[in-house]
Amino acid sequence: MSVVARRVWPRRALFYTPGSDMRKIEKLRKLSGAGVPDFVALDLEDGVALSAKAQARENIAKTYEGLRSDMPNIQFGIRVNSVSSGLLTEDLRILRELKSAPSCLLLPKVDSPEEVREFVETYSLALGRCRWKLKAPVPLVSFIETAQGLLNMKDSFQAILDSQYIKHEATVFGSDDFVASIGAHRSQNGEELMYARQKLVAHAKAFNIQAIDMVWIDFKNLQGLEENSRQGANLGFTGKQVIHPANIETVQRVFSPSEEKIQWATELLEQFAEHEKSGTGAFVFRGKMIDMPLVKQAENIIVSSSSS
Amino acid sequence: MSVVARRVWPRRALFYTPGSDMRKIEKLRKLSGAGVPDFVALDLEDGVALSAKAQARENIAKTYEGLRSDMPNIQFGIRVNSVSSGLLTEDLRILRELKSAPSCLLLPKVDSPEEVREFVETYSLALGRCRWKLKAPVPLVSFIETAQGLLNMKDSFQAILDSQYIKHEATVFGSDDFVASIGAHRSQNGEELMYARQKLVAHAKAFNIQAIDMVWIDFKNLQGLEENSRQGANLGFTGKQVIHPANIETVQRVFSPSEEKIQWATELLEQFAEHEKSGTGAFVFRGKMIDMPLVKQAENIIVSSSSS
């Protein structure tokens, strides 16, 4: 992978593994080939019963660094409980036991800028004088999964952007919690989610972060999975939540850029590097003036393709 | 009905009766069985010609308390004219003649927080030292029915929340006025309304109020009514406007919760009451941590079901 690739990690499939289940954690090592997900969330939240939270924290603290070094093609994030859960301080304490910063934290139910600021404060206090805390902001993946979260998204994202301790890299649409939050019911064509999904994509792109789409619950229906993934890709999502390992391959295939796109991005980045050396005037590629968002889009394409 | 039921009134069908038409007002007493609507708006606004406003005010002032005591299964609201109409002060004066607060006021064309504040001031001045005015905030049902109203919805709802005189309980999507406001035309699939309907539901739920859906104009087409009602319920609406008595039964049936939902809500509320007595730790139900929005959702379900 190039310099570019190290800066932006592709998250085509976000695969959940409950932190309380050591058997499932160990099974991650068995995934191979196209079944290896870009991104794994070691879960302390909804996938873990309240009585098993302590065990899950212990498991993750114990295995995290081994998993990361053994499986360099996977980014391992830790999904903590929400600010309103009352469990966050305990969750974050396990980070003190790590020798370096986690690759990424996943924060569910981001409902308001106040909550973001409370998260940052809790994070800072829980870590104390932990050595790596101030070296670089920790990558953060936020979840929008309530009506309030959707309403306050712009302000919440701005609050994340304003913090020196965290770096916003992606946001996830928590479809099931959102449906419960607005009292909706799932229909065949999924129209009840279109407003939220499209609003989320627009906000993600405006803040220059990745947008990760809803989970496909009916995981045995691979045809439905493929269609739902493709719809998400059409809407501008660049990844999708996955709850069954058998779905990883399909999702990552659909969210991989086409050959044509890769070609376009490769050439654009090459010529951009040339242009930066000479450093004069506007950057024109294939007859069009190219601005920074397009350069970043090209970087994302190369990153997604380099791991497929 | 339980304690809960008295706090939240179901509004599955919002049925309009022009205040100027005593014959129609008296006909409300003839409705029976499944044809009795949860919620009746005695109208001073669009259903009443300008020349008949004075008569409508007189009719409502004279009949309101009798209707309410004779039909306890119906909530009677009074729909006043909008802030911008210039008719509001006159409309609100009739409230002075009531012995107690009306069950609810319906305020059309809520376009901005400034208008909300003007409504509150007009309300306060019109009522003067009316005895019941300060006892409790009057329940308010707002209408979003213009492009401006949709744009300013968050700020308008916040202004309502900030007032001590009014209590926001529901918001209504005024589809016909909205269509005229944006210069749209009604199509077969109704896609021209999806953005507004979904934005309104998300805002209603974030402010913890009911969302009442568009009217179905073609009232003789019961199949269309049922489909349009079900679509609204899928989107998260919990009620619908009705212009013909023959449509009340269908609407209330579709917006009633399922047996399964009622079972879930009943058990959840029982266990929550237990939990509140003991008062320790997080509340877990069927293996999931339950937060207050879910408790309120359960209350709403019980309320809707208790009157069906």
Added chain:
Amino acid sequence: MSVVARRVWPRRALFYTPGSDMRKIEKLRKLSGAGVPDFVALDLEDGVALSAKAQARENIAKTYEGLRSDMPNIQFGIRVNSVSSGLLTEDLRILRELKSAPSCLLLPKVDSPEEVREFVETYSLALGRCRWKLKAPVPLVSFIETAQGLLNMKDSFQAILDSQYIKHEATVFGSDDFVASIGAHRSQNGEELMYARQKLVAHAKAFNIQAIDMVWIDFKNLQGLEENSRQGANLGFTGKQVIHPANIETVQRVFSPSEEKIQWATELLEQFAEHEKSGTGAFVFRGKMIDMPLVKQAENIIVSSSSS
């Protein structure tokens, strides 16, 4: 045309002509009958290669006043480059050479209120003491074509409204740039654009300006063009971008008001003029109270019809 017509110009078809191509500019004179567009954008932006910008500026400066006086049924706007392009000052300088204000400027990629204010400042500086600058604000047509633009639309429109130098008359949905901006892909049913299109219409109408819809790329498919135009009209757009002269007639036909609408508007405006003379009480038309937005809607209908 009536007094009304001179105040609001219909923009059913927005037709692009690259400023760099004198042959295409001259070909505008050949358009006749139903093929004459309401609105032509002489382009300095995306339709002109970077190397041809200077030539395009020269062409427009040289031909603008002749085109305008020779073709009074067309409104000629000048599309400058965006604030972030670095080309704006040069573009605006050509206005100094005009004897009177241009009929309208088109500003692409309006991303934030800060950009609007920068535009106004650049405009004011570039024009210097140009004679016509302060006579009246210059009509402006904005473009929303990025995720950021969509997010900040309300604030950007407010910034335009707050400026004394510009007068916001219409906004254009730049579909292709928007799709690139959010990394979406065009699907058959176009659902990936519905959120943006509907949000834009609602904002346009709330700010009382025209909304001009996406371009139909597949210009040889007239059936598709007609359907896409009609969908836009249903959503509340009152015009559409056109890239091929053969598409002007279809677009202008679809965006023309119906006979029934014209009848309604004509009568309403007549009675409104009567009412203004007598000047007492609310204005009632066909039994309904009429407010100013409806009067303006009627004006727009008359304008659109008077040129068809």
